[in-house]
Amino acid sequence: METKLLPSETSVAPHTTWKLTTDPSVDTNQAPCNISGGxxxxxxIIQLTENGLWVHPIKVVWKFLEEVCDVGAxxxxxxxxxxxxxETYSVIQMKRLAQAVIYFEGAVPLILPESRRSNHYARSNWKDNEYFKGDSRDQAMAKLEGCTTIEAVIEMMNPGKHKRYYGWNFTAFKSYGTVEFRRxxxxxNAQQVLQWITLSTTFLRASLRIATSEDFRHYPETVGGLYRFLSSVPRAQDNWKKLFDHKDFDQYQEPQKLGQLRPAEEAAFQRKFRHDSGPSLMLNAIAEYKKAQKKH
Known part of the structure; x- marks a missing residue:
């Protein structure tokens, strides 16, 4: 029997449904459903609530996937x-998130898998950034503090031809009102999904609790400082804590600038760029959600 993925014909609003789509930029040794790529x-759209009810649909979907598929990555x-x-991000909120990203650039990669630490699709917002070339952490954070508009923060955090391909992508705010965590x-499985959701959302919430850029100094720049920073958020889902298992809380590693892509890597990057330049189910869903909100 031949199995194929067919386009959904549902009339349900796209921001209320789960969807599967192809990603030809992801190489795979298998070709399920006659699909080339992953x-x-x-x-x-998932609204986080303190009662944690938002977790249940994620677990249900992944339970179904695990029953009918062999899921790999x-x-x-x-x-x-x-x-x-x-509501929306204010200039101050956008600056605090951006400064938190820079401040903990030497700690966040240390809780990530090796493949996400030096990654051309999730570059360092500090060391791979032409605006911060040669800048210390304090100098980069001071430049962000000087921004007076959200647009200035976005341009400073995501400059050059790579734009979205940083660990944190601020460019989606212009059209969709979001900031994207890409690391x-x-x-x-559901547990891994929840780790990344709670890590990024708790990081955002912790950054918004910082009154001034000087207040970041209450936290060491180490893995342990990052843990304390995240733990400052009350009543937050704590799935992210698993990422700190067996980590050295005193560790800090200066982020390194990535070198030039090799020819094969450049070809793969260009394929990814072309794919990402096309229609996006995720961004379309966000756009539809924003429209629905305005109607109400």
Whole structure:
């Protein structure tokens, strides 16, 4: 029997449904459903609540996948999380998130899998950034503090031809009101998905609790400082804590600038760029959600 993925014909609003789509930029040794490349799963818009009810649909979907599929991932796979606020980001909120990203650039990679630490699709917002060339952490954070508009923060955090291909992608805010966390590894079960969701959302919430840029100094720049920073958020889902298992809390590693892509890597990057330049189910869902909100 030949199995194929068929386009959904449902009339349900796209931001309320789970979807599977192809991603030809992900190489695979298998070709399920006569598909060249990997599969990407796109969630509906999920509203985080303190009662944790938002977790249940994720577990249900993954339970179904595990029952009917063999789910796998390789080093080319990743988990991305788009983050928005109930209203919208203010300039101060955007600056604090950006500064938190820079401040903990020497700690966050140390809790990630090796494949996500030096990754051309999730570059360092500090060391791979032409605006911060040669800058110390304090100098980079001071430049961000000087930004007076959200647009200035976005341009400073995501400059050059790579734009979205940083660990944190601020460019989606312009059209969709979100900031995208891109450093998560590919997920093969619900627990891994929840780790990346709670890591990124708790990181955002912790950054918004920082009154001034000087307040970051209450936390060491180490893995342990990052843990304390995340733990400052009350009543947050703590799935992210598993990422710190067996980590050295005193460790800090200066992020390194990535070198030039080799020819094969450049070809793969261009394939990914072309694919990402096309229609996006995730971004379409976010756009539909924003439209629905405006109607109400």
């Amino acid at each position: 599969l990407e799963m796109v969630s509906p 390789n080093d080319r796979c990743s988990t991305h999380v788009h983050l928005s606020l109930p 998560g590894a590919g997920s093969t």
